Amino acid sequence: MKSYGRVLPDAWRIILPIWGVTLFVLILSDEVVLNLFLLALSAGVAALFYIPKRVPFEQSENLLIAPVDGVLETVETDVNGMMRLRFKKGLFDSSVVRAPLSGSLQKSDVRHGLFLSLHDKKSLSLNEQMSIDYQWYDESVTMRLQCGLYAFSLLRFCHVGDVEVGDIQAHLTDGYVELLIPSEVKIEVSPGDQVMGGYSVIARRAS
Template sequence: MDDFRPKIAADGLKFIIPLAAVTWLFAVFGCCMFSLISGVLTGFTIFFFRDPNPNIPEGQNLVLSPAHGKVVSIKTSVEPDFLQKEMQCISIFLSIFDCHVTRNPYPGAIKSTKYKPGKFHLAFSDHASDENERFSIMLETENKQNIVISLIAGFVARRIVSLVKMDDKLSLAQRIGLIRFGSRVDLYLPKDVNLLVSLGDKVIGGQSIIGEFTAK
């Protein structure tokens, strides 16, 4: 059934419908220039809120990208919201031209969520992870491993929309949220995950492979 759902994020309809209505009204009253401008804005908004179904790769123990964008940081750092221990942190920057629907990187159950108000530094800056507004989700896998996904608002993006709640059991690549108009996602993984991405890689949410849990 998922293949037949509209490929537009539901949260975007509150922007798209009014813009389309204004475009139509301008056209009806012969305001061609305003109709053109409004039409372009409507088209961009539809493009921004697109929600394509990913081609989920086959394989066991794969960790997928939670977002479309560019890998701007790979480092070992202390996860600040839940575990307070060193983990591998992969940061993905989403420009206004990327799809902003975020997806679950690995099957598991939500054990905790946390909203942290903050600043709105540019999402690709070093300060964004620590100081910007964010919504974080901690997952527990079947093997009792923990993964943390932090949705971070940027200079332009000032609204984080969560599509999940506590105790939800998430499937691979399930939609978990949306960040409007330019943002960042930090993915915290255990140290025994074998990373398969490099700095500067372009990734696709729910499709690109970030890493793989080592078999035990």
């Protein structure tokens, strides 16, 4: 899914009620501050679901591209020897989560749950989450999404089959996105770096 220049399809169930209330108040109210607030709110909510066009900084099937706008918080090795990259998505960053690679999508699972603050230790086990498994050449790559306190919901747009880098996979307003990647790849980013989903190169596979 690469429907650039518009909002995500399921977003209208959130956007339209807010626009409806705004229009109703604008017709009946002469309170300038309230009207301006509702107009800003309507525009802001629509912006959260907008799909900006992104083209990777470099284009090669050997590259991993950032899946989401945000900040790389940690790079670490997990118990299975995979490299784990964790990205914190800010509330005002683009909410689109994109495929980080060109390959095949093996499966995706959503675990419905709560929307606790990410500072709460219980959020790791109780918050709504999604897991997407990819095949990248002969290696496995897993992307995990975890909702935060201000996540409206976790919408899935991915399907089993071939996938291209930058394809729309999900919508996440607030939370974490983790990538579990082979330890042999060369990491191109460091903790604290700001990345753009669908654009920034984060890792490179040895040729």
